[in-house]
Amino acid sequence: MKKYEQDMTQGSLWKQIWKYSVPLMFTNVLQVVFNLADIAVVGQFAGSKALGSVGSTTILVTLFVGLLIGLAGGVNVLVAQAIGEKNSKKTSDTVHTSAIITLIAGVFITVFCFVFAEKILVAMHTKTELLDGAVLYFRIYFLGAPAIALYNYGNAVLSAIGDTKRPLYYLSIAGVLNVILNLIFVIVFKMGVAGVALASAISQCVSAGLLIWTLLKSRGDYALHLNKLKLSGSISGKLLRLGIPSAMQYAVFQFANLFVQTGVNSFDTVIVEGTAAAANADGLVYEMMAAFYTAGATFIGQNFGAGKKDRILKSYFISTFYAAVMALALGVSLVVFGRPFLRIFTNDAAVIEAGMFRLVVMSLSYWVSAFMDSTLAASRGLGQTTVPTIIVIMGSCVFRLIWIYTVFAFFKTITSLYLLYVFSWTITAVAEILYFARLYRRVTG
Numbered sequence: 001m002k003k004y005e006q007d008m009t010q011g012s013l014w015k016q017i018w019k020y021s022v023p024l025m026f027t028n029v030l031q032v033v034f035n036l037a038d039i040a041v042v043g044q045f046a047g048s049k050a051l052g053s054v055g056s057t058t059i060l061v062t063l064f065v066g067l068l069i070g071l072a073g074g075v076n077v078l079v080a081q082a083i084g085e086k087n088s089k090k091t092s093d094t095v096h097t098s099a100i101i102t103l104i105a106g107v108f109i110t111v112f113c114f115v116f117a118e119k120i121l122v123a124m125h126t127k128t129e130l131l132d133g134a135v136l137y138f139r140i141y142f143l144g145a146p147a148i149a150l151y152n153y154g155n156a157v158l159s160a161i162g163d164t165k166r167p168l169y170y171l172s173i174a175g176v177l178n179v180i181l182n183l184i185f186v187i188v189f190k191m192g193v194a195g196v197a198l199a200s201a202i203s204q205c206v207s208a209g210l211l212i213w214t215l216l217k218s219r220g221d222y223a224l225h226l227n228k229l230k231l232s233g234s235i236s237g238k239l240l241r242l243g244i245p246s247a248m249q250y251a252v253f254q255f256a257n258l259f260v261q262t263g264v265n266s267f268d269t270v271i272v273e274g275t276a277a278a279a280n281a282d283g284l285v286y287e288m289m290a291a292f293y294t295a296g297a298t299f300i301g302q303n304f305g306a307g308k309k310d311r312i313l314k315s316y317f318i319s320t321f322y323a324a325v326m327a328l329a330l331g332v333s334l335v336v337f338g339r340p341f342l343r344i345f346t347n348d349a350a351v352i353e354a355g356m357f358r359l360v361v362m363s364l365s366y367w368v369s370a371f372m373d374s375t376l377a378a379s380r381g382l383g384q385t386t387v388p389t390i391i392v393i394m395g396s397c398v399f400r401l402i403w404i405y406t407v408f409a410f411f412k413t414i415t416s417l418y419l420l421y422v423f424s425w426t427i428t429a430v431a432e433i434l435y436f437a438r439l440y441r442r443v444t445g
Contacts (some may be wrong), residue, residue, distance in 0.1 A: 369424055
């Protein structure tokens, strides 16, 4: 095996999955931290209006970037399965077909966001005084959508061979560049929201460029060759069947979160602000847990391709265990260090107390989501996403809407709103586990 490659079909799974996941955890957390840095720079040096403009686009940015991440999840599984089969041609065809499809998706999102930015933000009732800045930020940010697509594509390919270190190195370089450019564009050139968006777009191009350069210089079956770029009909179909449902999960979650936010907004300003501050912990926890989900899907994909049934199930159990334990550890840490964490975002004592209440409820709930998301990733590793996606939509989205209009409408307390997460995760996890058990028996015979 080469320096950065990892054979997932043999050796200790406990050690391999941990070794694979740690760099991925740092990569995921860096993305969250650098995004918080963007918000901090524009808030500190461009004023509250600029901060509000950028904040108005947060859900949309998460939505469209999530679509590209979901598509890349399909790339990761297909490449991992081909590598597990030791099928050189299938691996190469998958890498080259995926490059074209992900680039097309990125270009489409750029055009869509540029053309419809204002209409979408108006439909979301963006405040009039923030609208121009929000539209400007949104359009410039998504000029980098092709780069976001290619970064996630390259990350998916390298992760499929067990290389999670180089994507971390490249993201670190791009992230530092992003912060530096933020400060230069906002403080020196007084560009405000345009400066923050431009800094993001440039840094995205750098991280994508480094990953694509790595694939172009590689010599393995997963190497990218410009003269081999062509679409394979069968692989295109498989990628879309895997990637589109994964991408849609992000869209549906954001849609459901709009209703949750509406529920939060029904309370006084202190609770709304406390919830907003505490919610910053969600991204950090979810992204660290997500490293183990990616590991599970990738290890299952390779071992499924290699026909190693016992390692499929072990990969699922180990990745789920790691994710749940990580969630518990992070949850306890947030309860203990919650107040210092919240002071990063606010100094108001009442807001901090409101935020601490959310942190306590969520910190005791995060670990439950590991069983839902890990099982979902395991099904994806076996090449199935449509039914798991429907289960997620029903359990974590439709159920939440029903909860809001029944349980929350009856009690009208913030506790009853926060509890919808753990109940929806539990119901969805049970359904996902039952489906995965049936799927595993079917595909392994």
